[in-house]
Amino acid sequence: METPHITAERIRxxxxxxxxxxxxxxxxxxxxEIETGISNKAEGxxxxxxxxxxxxxxxxxxxxxxxxxxxxxxxxxVTAELLPLSxxxxxxxxxxxxxxxxxxxxxxxxRESKFINLEELCIKEGEKVWNIFIDIYSMNADxxxxxxxxxxxxxxxxxxxxxxxxxxxxxVVHGEWTNDKIPTKKEIPLSIxxxxxxxxxxxxxxxxxxxxxxxxxxxxxxxxxIYSMQKGDHVALSVEDFEKILDLLEKVWKILYSKISKxxx
Amino acid sequence: MTKDNFKRPDGRxxxxxxxxxxxxxxxxxxxxxxxxxxxxxxxxxxxxxPKKMHxxxxxxxxxxxxxxxxxxxxxxxxxxxRPGPSRRSQEISKISQWALEPVVxxxxxxxxxxxxxxxxxxxxxxxxxxxxxxxxxxxxHAGIPMKNLVSSVSIxxxxxQLVVDVSKDEEDWEEGEGATDIPITMTPEGKITHIQLDxxxxxxxxxxxxxxxxxxxxxxxxxxxxxxxxxxxxxx
Numbered sequence: 244m245e246t247p248h249i250t251a252e253r254i255r256x257x258x259x260x261x262x263x264x265x266x267x268x269x270x271x272x273x274x275x276e277i278e279t280g281i282s283n284k285a286e287g288x289x290x291x292x293x294x295x296x297x298x299x300x301x302x303x304x305x306x307x308x309x310x311x312x313x314x315x316x317x318x319x320x321v322t323a324e325l326l327p328l329s330x331x332x333x334x335x336x337x338x339x340x341x342x343x344x345x346x347x348x349x350x351x352x353x354r355e356s357k358f359i360n361l362e363e364l365c366i367k368e369g370e371k372v373w374n375i376f377i378d379i380y381s382m383n384a385d386x387x388x389x390x391x392x393x394x395x396x397x398x399x400x401x402x403x404x405x406x407x408x409x410x411x412x413x414x415v416v417h418g419e420w421t422n423d424k425i426p427t428k429k430e431i432p433l434s435i436x437x438x439x440x441x442x443x444x445x446x447x448x449x450x451x452x453x454x455x456x457x458x459x460x461x462x463x464x465x466x467x468x469i470y471s472m473q474k475g476d477h478v479a480l481s482v483e484d485f486e487k488i489l490d491l492l493e494k495v496w497k498i499l500y501s502k503i504s505k506x507x508x
Numbered sequence: 509m510t511k512d513n514f515k516r517p518d519g520r521x522x523x524x525x526x527x528x529x530x531x532x533x534x535x536x537x538x539x540x541x542x543x544x545x546x547x548x549x550x551x552x553x554x555x556x557x558p559k560k561m562h563x564x565x566x567x568x569x570x571x572x573x574x575x576x577x578x579x580x581x582x583x584x585x586x587x588x589x590r591p592g593p594s595r596r597s598q599e600i601s602k603i604s605q606w607a608l609e610p611v612v613x614x615x616x617x618x619x620x621x622x623x624x625x626x627x628x629x630x631x632x633x634x635x636x637x638x639x640x641x642x643x644x645x646x647x648x649h650a651g652i653p654m655k656n657l658v659s660s661v662s663i664x665x666x667x668x669q670l671v672v673d674v675s676k677d678e679e680d681w682e683e684g685e686g687a688t689d690i691p692i693t694m695t696p697e698g699k700i701t702h703i704q705l706d707x708x709x710x711x712x713x714x715x716x717x718x719x720x721x722x723x724x725x726x727x728x729x730x731x732x733x734x735x736x737x738x739x740x741x742x743x744x
Contacts, residue, residue, distance in 0.1 A: 281629065281630075282550075282581065282583055282584055282629050282630040283548060283630055284583060284584060284585050284586050284630065284631065285583035285584075286583075288583065295536050295537075299581070299629060301581065301582065301583030301584075302583065303582065303583045303588035305587070305588065322582070322591050324591050324592070326579065326625065326627060327556075327577065327623065327625050328535060328538070328552065328553075328554040328579075328625035328626075328627050329535065329537060329554070330537050331537065331556045331559070335577055335593070337592075338592075376582065376583075376588055378581070378582040378583055378588075378591060380581055380627070382535065382552070382627075383535050383536050383537050384537060385536070385537065417586045417587045418586040
C-alpha cells in the first residue's frame with residue numbers, strides 16, 4: 244500500500260458521490276489500445292494499454308513429451324513477470340506471489356474455457372505434443388495489470404502462427420512458420436476484475452484505487468458462462484454483494500467485448 | 509578494403525548501421541526512460557532513482573551506486589528462453605554498468621542507488637549495445653547529472669571483413685574464419701568505456717575495428733541527441 248491516507252480518503256469520498264478522479268463511471272474502463280506483432284521472433288504477440296497500464300504478451304511454442312495424464316493433448320504454460328522496469332514497487336529477484344497469482348489466474352481462464360483446442364496440438368499420442376508458452380510482462384504498472392494481461396494473452400494467441408515441424412527429425416524448425424493458426428474456439432473468454440471499495444464496486448482501478456481495494460473478484464467468462472474465478476484479498480463479501488459483482492461482470496463483459504472484438508478477428 | 513565479392517546477408521554497406529530509432533519517455537512510471545532500436549533489435553530502458561539503497565549493507569557513503577539490470581524477454585529470440593536472470597544476463601548487466609559509470613556523476617548522490625532496468629523485447633543481435641544506448645538516454649531523461657552520453661555499437665569480423673552493427677545472421681557467420689563479435693561503447697570524445705571480443709582477430713585489424721566503432725558511435729550519438737531534444741520540445 245503506497246497510496247497516502249489522505250488520497251485514499253478522497254477516493255472514497257468521491258465514490259460516495261458516484262465519481263472517480265479521472266471522471267469515469269464505476270463500470271467504465273480507461274481507454275484500451277491493442278497492438279499485435281510487437282515482437283517478431285514470437286509465434287504471436289500483443290501490447291495492451293489500458294490507460295497508463297501497459298503489458299506485453301508473447302506466445303512461443305516447442306515440441307515435448309505430453310504429461311502422462313493427457314497423452315493426446317498439447318501443454319499450456321503461462322508465466323508472468325512484474326518487471327522492475329514497470330514500477331518502483333517491483334523488485335528484481337525470484338517471482339513474487341503477485342506475479343505467480345496473475346499468471347495462474349490467466350492460465351485458468353485460458354485452460355478452463357478450452358479456448359485452445361489442445362487435442363489438435365498432439366503430434367504423436369504419448370510421445371510428441373506442442374507446448375504453448377504464454378509469457379506476460381508488465382511494462383508500466385498503473386492498476387489492473389490482471390485484466391490487461393488477460394486481454395493480451397487472448398490477442399497474442401489469436402494471432403499466433405504454428406512453427407514448422409520437421410517430422411523426420413522430430414524437431415521444431417524454429418524461426419520458420421506454417422500458415423496454421425493455433426486452434427482456438429470462436430467463443431472468446433475475457434478475464435475481468437471487480438474491486439470493492441467501501442460499498443462501491445468498480446472495474447479497471449488505477450494504481451491508487453487498486454491500493455485501497457478491499458477485495459477483488461476476477462472472473463474468466465464468455466457471455467455469462469463462467470470458466471474461472473478468484474477472489475483476492477482479505478475482506479469478506481456478503482452473498483448480496485457477490486451477486487451484485489456477478490451482475491456487474493456480465494454487463495462489463497459485453498461492453499469490453501464490443502470494444503476489443505475488432506482486435507480479435 | 510572491401511573484397512569485391514563480399515556481401516552482407518541483408519545487403520547493407522560495410523559501415524552501414526541498421527535503421528535506428530530512439531525515443532525517450534516510453535515508461536511513464538519511471539523517472540527516466542527510453543527506447544532504442546537497431547533494425548529488429550529493440551531495447552527499452554527505465555531509470556528509477558536516485559533512491560535509498562536497499563539492502564543497507566550495499567550502501568556506499570562515498571558515492572552513489574549505479575545498478576544495471578539487463579533482461580531479455582522470453583519470446584524475444586527464436587527459441588524461447590526461460591524468464592528471469594541467467595549467467596549471461598548478469599554478466600551483461602555488469603559490463604553495461606561499467607560502460608555507463610564513467611559518464612554518470614554518481615558521486616553527487618552518496619548513499620543512494622540509481623536503478624537502470626533494460627528489457628530486450630525483440631532481438632536480432634547487438635542487444636547489449638541497444639540496451640546501453642537506451643540506458644544512456646533514460647539516465648539523461650531522468651535528469652541524472654552526466655558528463656556526456658555514451659554510444660554503443662558492435663563491430664563484426666565476418667571471415668576477414670570488418671562490418672558495423674552485427675545482425676544475427678552475421679553473428680552466425682560460418683564461412684572462412686567465421687564471425688568475430690566486438691561490442692564497443694564510447695564517449696563522444698572517443699574514450700572506450702566498454703569493449704568485449706569473441707572470435708579471432710589480429711591486433712592491426714582490431715585497431716581498424718575501433719576506428720570504425722568511433723565513427724559509428726558518432727552517428728549513434730546524433731540519433732540519441734535528437735531523441736533528447738525532441739522530448740524537450742514535446743514537454744515545453
